[in-house]
Amino acid sequence: MSDLLRIAIVGFGEIACRQHVSAIAKTSGAALVAVVDPAKTPSGLPHFRDLTELLRDGPEIDAVALCTPPQVRHVQAAMALAAGKHVLLEKPPGATVSELTPLIAAAHEANRTLFATWHSRYAPAVGPARKLLAGRTISKVTIIWKEDVRVWHPGQTWIFEAGGFGVFDPGINALSILTEILPSQVFVKSAVLDFPANRETPIAAAIELSDANGLPIHAEFDFRQSGPPSWDILCETEAGPVMLSKGGRQLRDGNRLMVDATDEEYPALYRRFVALTSDGKSDVDLAPLRLAADSFMLGRRRFVEAFED
Structure with a gap:
């Protein structure tokens, strides 16, 4: 695995465009190398219609940042972990509480990082x-x-x-x-x-x-x-x-x-993600999701x- 955390964004909607792209660019030790979206095609980056296509035909990546709606995130996270990739989950981390438990187990089994992000905490x-x-x-x-x-x-x-x-x-x-x-x-x-x-x-x-x-x-x-x-x-x-x-x-x-102060939440998130992957750890706090x-x-x-x- 490269010393540089090579990341693909999956789901190139508003939050990905407005926050994730610039945050990754500001993060030492991380690079955005591909985008997955069925519709949007960002200039200057390899683009794939779905995660299956990325994993089959795309460039070498170490991690995915899932910025898709929560209803589809569990399947994507499971697929990425099975392929040996670290996974960052936009909030909320899933559509249900129970679907996170097998993902936590899968990340542990694969020795990969699962990071359920709560950007407002940063x-x-x-x-x-x-x-x-x-x-x-x-x-x-x-x-x-x-x-x-x-x-x-x-x-x-x-x-x-x-x-x-x-x-x-x-x-x-x-x-x-x-x-x-x-x-x-x-x-x-x-x-x-x-x-x-x-x-x-x-x-x-x-x-x-x-x-x-x-x-x-x-x-x-x-x-x-x-x-x-x-x-x-x-x-x-x-x-x-x-x-x-x-x-x-x-x-x-x-x-x-x-x-x-100004908003620097997402750069802090990605610094945390890089540190977690380097240390071989996960961070999945479900307390906010349980309250919802x-x-x-x-x-x-x-x-x-x-x-x-």
């Missing part, structure tokens, strides 16, 4: 927030995660199909931050999920969570917000409020601005007006 204010909250007593947490689906997921019809997560596709970013910054495990107590009459996944959700000590955590996700997005987590503590804003790029301790699944399991469905993109 936002610049998340680590400082975790350290700050470790010394505080938290009395309440409020999550507001709202955006315009037409702006952030244009033309992505799969997101409203079964297995596409709906508003939990961005909402799981908040859950990934929550499970990273709190010192104790949390669980879902109840949820209300708003399903458009013509869609198979929710467009909005209100979730009540807690930890073993009864910490009240309220989360609101909504795809119908116009204008700028709201990606905020407020933790009320005995020493005052701690606010994570802008999806984890900004941190305030009371009125004091502690972090206000439990919200669907416990959620009371409300049907709302039809949504047209």
